[in-house]
Amino acid sequence: MKLTNRWNRIAYRLWSPVYDGLFDRFFAAPGRRRSMAVLNPQPGERVLLVGVGTGADLPLLPAGVTAVGLDLSPAMLARARAKLPLPERPVTLLQGDAGVLPLGSETFDAALLNLVLSVVPDGAACLRETLRTLKPGGRIVVFDKFTPDGARPGAGRRLINLVTMFFGTDITRRLGDIVAGSPCRIVHDEPSLLRGTYRVVEIRPANSE
Numbered sequence: 644m645k646l647t648n649r650w651n652r653i654a655y656r657l658w659s660p661v662y663d664g665l666f667d668r669f670f671a672a673p674g675r676r677r678s679m680a681v682l683n684p685q686p687g688e689r690v691l692l693v694g695v696g697t698g699a700d701l702p703l704l705p706a707g708v709t710a711v712g713l714d715l716s717p718a719m720l721a722r723a724r725a726k727l728p729l730p731e732r733p734v735t736l737l738q739g740d741a742g743v744l745p746l747g748s749e750t751f752d753a754a755l756l757n758l759v760l761s762v763v764p765d766g767a768a769c770l771r772e773t774l775r776t777l778k779p780g781g782r783i784v785v786f787d788k789f790t791p792d793g794a795r796p797g798a799g800r801r802l803i804n805l806v807t808m809f810f811g812t813d814i815t816r817r818l819g820d821i822v823a824g825s826p827c828r829i830v831h832d833e834p835s836l837l838r839g840t841y842r843v844v845e846i847r848p849a850n851s852e
């Protein structure tokens with residue numbers, strides 16, 4: 644089984660009413676606070692949130708930052724829209740596919756990929772597209788779960804993955820495979836939730852300082 648946009652639309656329509664109250668409140672919140680701290684958006688910057696979901700990251704944006712949040716799921720976007728407006732943080736929400744972003748090249752200072760590279764059908768295409776939207780010197784921060792690079796997902800993980808795929812996430816992806824196809828480099832990588840199964844990673848275009 645592979646995750647598809649068709650399945651993700653269904654899965655995240657089902658997730659949307661309970662996502663913030665269940666998953667975010669009891670699990671993901673510390674990881675997303677840390678990823679925003681690593682991204683460290685500055686007043687005046689434009690930030691792209693790919694797979695913005697219910698917009699759980701939006702209230703963490705500092706004042707003065709302009710944001711665009713894109714997601715495939717109308718139901719998740721409706722939850723994000725309910726969090727707006729945010730004082731001094733203009734946010735635009737768009738429906739679209741992370742694999743073919745309907746956004747211009749070199750238009751964002753920074754991007755957040757929280758819990759999305761393990762969800763979209765093609766994580767490498769999502770990263771490539773996000774890199775395309777970055778201005779020179781831009782940065783991406785990822786908070787997500789990955790199988791360690793160089794390791795094959797074990798039988799237990801592959802078995803559990805049959806269940807997590809049903810819920811719209813793949814726990815067998817390796818960040819190294821996703822990054823390999825793009826002109827970029829990892830400049831920061833730290834363990835996060837579940838004893839490092841989740842990681843917070845900063846990625847920069849290969850040609851940046």
Ligand SMILES: C[S@@+](CC[C@H](N)C(=O)[O-])C[C@H]1O[C@@H](n2cnc3c(N)ncnc32)[C@H](O)[C@@H]1O
Binds near residue numbers: 699700715719741
């Ligand atoms: C696990 S949620 C993460 C949401 C949010 N980033 C967060 O940290 O809470 C994954 C999100 O990716 C979205 N998604 C799935 N496939 C997508 C695609 N091809 N393009 C854009 N968003 C997609 C889902 O609709 C869902 O909102």
